[in-house]
Amino acid sequence: MNFQDAFPIWHRLKANEQKQILNTLISRTVKKGTVLHNGDADCTGLLLVKSGQLRAYILSDEGREITLYRLFDRDLCLFSASCMIQSIQFEITIQAEKDTELWVIPAEVYQSIMKTSIPVSNYTNELMASRFSEVMWLMEQIMWKRMDQRVAAFLLEESSIEDTSSLKLTHETIANHLGTHREVITRLLRYFQNEGAVRLHRGTIELADVKILKEIAEK
Secondary structure, eight states: OOHHHHSTTGGGSOHHHHHHHHHHOEEEEEOTTOEEEESTTOBOOEEEEEESOEEEEEEOTTSOEEEEEEEOTTOEESTTBGGGOTTOOSOOEEEESSOEEEEEEOHHHHHHHHHHOHHHHHHHHHHHHHHHHHHHHHHHHHHHSOHHHHHHHHHHHHHHHHTOSEEOOOHHHHHHHHTSOHHHHHHHHHHHHHTTSEEEETTEEEESOHHHHHHHHHO
């Protein structure tokens, strides 16, 4: 897959705009755990995932993490170009969850094209609205869902993403995704195990009964 196939509105760009992007485009391959963007002082550029998986999260003053959204193949990250979005008032960190291949569009290049291209401007606004919808959904989960419901839903989502019922996850990793403490996750996973929903092994959580997990997530 090349950039032209991955960028959703490539065919709607003018020839000079396409040339401008291709002449400044950066290809990167990063290892799992690499931090690609760290806070509003870091203007990395727009990230388009070729293959792999990225995670966008924020940190509390106490150092606790919570995942805002994740990025998969063909997903574009706008918030990594924080200098381009002056209205953003919170610091976002972008980290590779898997070994990832991606393209970086320099923020100044994209911003200059966006100022004159209606298709790019519209696409950017749609993408921004989509990301904020994800963040608002997350806020609803935090405000109205119990932690056992959120943990069960997270395990089901992770199983779907990885296409396996055997998840290589630490309790700390789950806590970081959900913005809670490791001890809370450990207690809930033991409860799930007692209910027959999961089986716990060192470094692995096996989904033993998806039906029970769904019932917990939805009750």
